[in-house]
Amino acid sequence: MERCCCGLMTPEKQAVPLQSVDVQVDVKDHVATVVSTLLYQNKEEKPIEAVFVFPMPSEAAVCHFSAKVGETLIVAEVKEKKQAREEYDDALSSGQQAFLLEESDQSPDIFSMSVGSLPPGESASIRLEYVTELDVQADEALRFCLPAVLNPRYQPAGTESSVNVTSVPSSLVPYDLNFSVRVESPRPVSKVESSCTMDPVEYLNQDQTKASVKLAAGHKFDRDVELLIYYKDSHQPSAVVEAGQASAKPGSLMGDPVLMLSLYPEFPKDIMSSVSSSGEFVFLLDRSGSMDCSMGHSPQSGTRIASARDTLLLLLKSLPMGCYFNIYSFGSIFEQIFTKSVKYNQKTMEEALEKVENLRSDLGGTEILAPLKHIYSQGCIPNQPRQLFVFTDGEVGNTKEVINLVKSNSGFHRCFSFGIGEGASSALIKGLAKEGGGHAQFITGNDRMQPKVIQSLRFAMQPAVVDISVTWDLPKGVSASVLSPPLTSIFQGQRSLLYAQLTGQSKERAEACVTVKYRLARRPTEKKLDFSLKPAEDTGLTVHRLAARSLIRSLEQDQEGARWEKDNVVKKKIIHLSVQSGVSSSFTAFIAVNKTSGDAIQGPLLRRNVLLPS
Template sequence: MVITCFFHNMKLLVVVPVPLQSVEVQVDVKDHVATVVSTLLYQNKDEKPIEAVFVFPMPSEAAVCHFSAKVGQTLIVAEAREEYDDALSSGQQAFLLEESDQSPDIFSMSVGSLPPGESASIRLEYVTELDVQADEALRFCLPAVLNPRYQPTGTETGSVTVTSVPSSLVPYDLTFLARVQSARPISKVESNCTMDPLEFLSQDQTAALVKLAAGHKFDRDVELLIYYKDTHEPSAVVEAGQASAEAGTLMGDPAVMLSLYPEFPKDIMSSVSSSGEFVFLLDRSGSMEGGQIASARDTLLLLLKSLPMGCFFNIYSFGSTFEQIFPESVEYKQETMEEALKKVEMMQADLGGTEILAPLEHIYSQSCIPNQPRQLFVFTDGEVESTKEVINLVKSNSGSHRCFSFGIGEGASTALINGLAKEGGGHAQFITGSDRMQPKVIQSLRFAMQPAVVDISVRWDLPKGVSATVLSPPLTSIFQGQRSLLYAQLTGQVLSVLLQESVHLYTSLLFVCRLTVHRLAARSLIRSLEQEQGDRRGQIDNAKKKKKIIDLSVQSGVSSSFTAFIAVNKTSGEAIQGPLLRRDVPVPSKSQGLLKRKDDNDEEFDGSCVLCPEECGPRSREKQGPLLELVSLQTASGCWELEPLAKAVGKTSKVLENKCPSTVKVWATILALVWLHGLKADAKDEWELLVMKAVTWLQSQNASGLAECVEAANSLLGCSVQKNVLGI
């Protein structure tokens, strides 16, 4: 046996050969959902029988629906979970797949009693929904990085063990292929990994093939961004029931998935609320060090500059303990904004662990401010042990606030990030790889400040003879840019009626038959029941819910926190003799280095940022990109001062004063607006809200000579921005 030793983060690690040889993944994307089939090949190169344990992440909304093992020509059947340990003790081959008790996005797969020299092929299948991004792309992510979940001191251990090594030492390759199909044409498919050219499979471009370039090491999340045409049209996926299932059951009847992604009128989109209590909760645990905490500071700068005058705000940060900038939320004005920015500038990833429960409980203990709806923004890399407890806490307080969550970096817990937003009636975003945090966060701030569609009722305009039973939780709100999926069970002569009559409910229909919709509907029901079961409303009530979860899980073939997939080979010959060795299959470790990105001058950015330039001086300002430097100079009311603006736009104060056609503040503000529109149009998602605030301030001044100011600003900056584009 070859043993390799190396140093990583000052710890001596020992690497031994592991039995996982390769991972092959095939993905079928149907409109807004995906079916993922993974085949994992194991081979025991040890001299003794082994048990290989592979702990891996999975999308929190995924529904595991198939698990099988093939040894030689023998396909091993599934049996009860309790038989796994019994099978190992008797020397039989056994294979176990189960969900972590702490978080539904962590699974553990055990390949037990694999004899020396023997190979086993494991087939794992799951279905999942696809998230909508800020640019209207659908995001599919195959997680590779699993960060160890932080466990507070003194809590009962029970978490799974994660073995991680640098990506260069991950001993298995990944083969990846995706087929994309939709009722609407596919515009393009992008990825964070090297892909072969996109291959369209139909002339109308409604089907395409995507392949990962050969030789890819599974050392980072594989992300696909899928762009469809006509994205705002509602669509439905109708699926026939399982022939072998009993009629009247979820799996026996047809099911439908309705996708709603409305586009709001422009007058609604242009209006923002000037009220609200905005509470920002920032992860300052050690795992946020480097580029992540620096990006978070930049993001808080943009958020604070984008808030409307008259609202209320506060900033909390947490690790093993938590801190808050103000004892309670304060009114947003120049003085409070400046005080907050000075403290944000000093924030580092120096608070230890990731204990988010205490600050959340403190926030919820604060009385809500009348006529100021509370909006909670949570920023974390998601390395939290008590995921279900945190989500239940947000759910129990969902009537008093909305929660917007942001998963930072690869390996963030999808269960935590999606769960916070779902139970808090907000929106979830993930920032990975080279993504800039700011556009996604500002999009969520727009959601928080825009009027939401509430008091929603759904009327099913179905043909005669067809009825629908809704399986999804009721919709409480819909935002611009946010997709909602509804699942329903259909009864009656569904398929024959839908095919013969015109259907008014849908603008497009995509018929499928792989039980994807049924399994996602079952998963939605199971997750809702698990949340209710966790509310501890009495042992009898919880026992009934547990039985319902297990029955639904067994019926649909979808895993839950109370069930697991077991495969036991009882047809193999003699029992395997000798002691059983445990081998933990390693996953790529999270990069601990500084995450560098390019600033607006294409120079490397080392993580420093400037939030209060008057206080921090010119040395720090030079490390900040021009966009954030100009943004940092805006006052809380929305205007700019002329003298500090001069350097940001590359001019002297004297030159700007000599060209001033109006009052100084009006001239400075228009100059800043022309600079943003003319030179930073590609970053509009980041500065749009603070520009709206600036325009509101200009309108309140009733100043003359605005056209002359715009003309002079264009001349100075070499731009050609029209006055009407500025909205003044």
């Protein structure tokens, strides 16, 4: 059970201590460093404990947490979660100020922050920093999303919820958001677009490779802030080597140089022009009650179920003749249009279209495991590769269990996921696609729906890439150890990221080469990328932290399916890596205790849960 069983309270409760949120984003090519500063003030007559539950991109590496109280700066350390919680409780019981930041046990895209023992009238400025990779969109934009909405997560029957969230009207949220972005890239920045009102883009140099943009003043943090960054040239394969930390031990992850590879495969045109129209396309549509909610905050926003229906209808009309398909929908129960997958022709398409147009969000809770198990129990059709498309607002509490089920069946299908509406769980949507060898999309408005849908269908119709291997040509004395999970899927135009630790040194040469080999439509193919071993400048430890996060996530997946005797070994490895790199994990937490606060804080603590907008 998690420490932070926090429901967000109704407006009738007493004042919320969060005063302002300031977010600065530094984008370098396709990686973002995000620094959030949250200002709390206790306006009550007694000391309080403020608890703030908030969403985070599931692939983000949280790497810094600190608090400034008066003139005293307290920098948090990463420790094993149980130890961190005990230190937090001990500090509060002895009258000291303490700060705790931890990842949810159920889902890696939910964090809770506890601000303990703030005396009457005192302020605390909390600084939180994370790094994350930016997704490539269908139109080649890079997408950054600052989640503001944490949708209530549906708990399956018989399970216990650890995070209960009650939203409040945005007009009653007492804090504003200041948001600014600086973009830097080897290629010119052509434009920056947003779902929110932004000030005009300001270019910082003549060749337009550096730019800045700010959110217009007065923005209430009542919706996701989505930013789309376009570069003038399409994305090219690249390699960045980052020097190790001088104070870290050579041979360790943080002490050695780390390489980040960005691969953008281009498949032979003759193969792509002869893409097979075969396949079994299985669609799984969320019809739980939450799908009746609005897509966004503008009066023109439709409902999530309407958007999901439109997405599904577009896909149905775009399927190749002669393939097979079926449509499932689920809530507390699940239904299917055909008893088994049928051949796609004019008659079956029209029958399916008519039934889909009448689907409503009237099936209760979000029980996604049962229909997935049923789909996987159906035998595959010979020579018709199974492609599963999942449409959901992502509001489930058993995220890890669902993802593990998809992973265990990944040898028999590819999974393409669509997060419908703001606040969809990035952990669920991206986890389904990653473990299912497919591709994830987020549908937050009708304006960008069509290219995203067509891109996913195009990916699904591509022949599966098999026998993927990575080989290295390195100078004598240098070796590479891949830190990322093995590549299981490669799609035309989709970026694949690979992290590797480089151990040893060479005086021979500073150049190296990596080769990715695979088979596509029975044809052996390989792509080479030459790169320099000379470390890039001004990267800080961004690449190391992203690599550590990638390795931690991979180990966590291994631990999920491990036997109990292996479980402890993997868990200890995750904790060691998390503490060494200063990056969060499911088994660790950030803890900071103000040991210079002087007199113990007197009086019982009042607990205040910070409101989130609806």
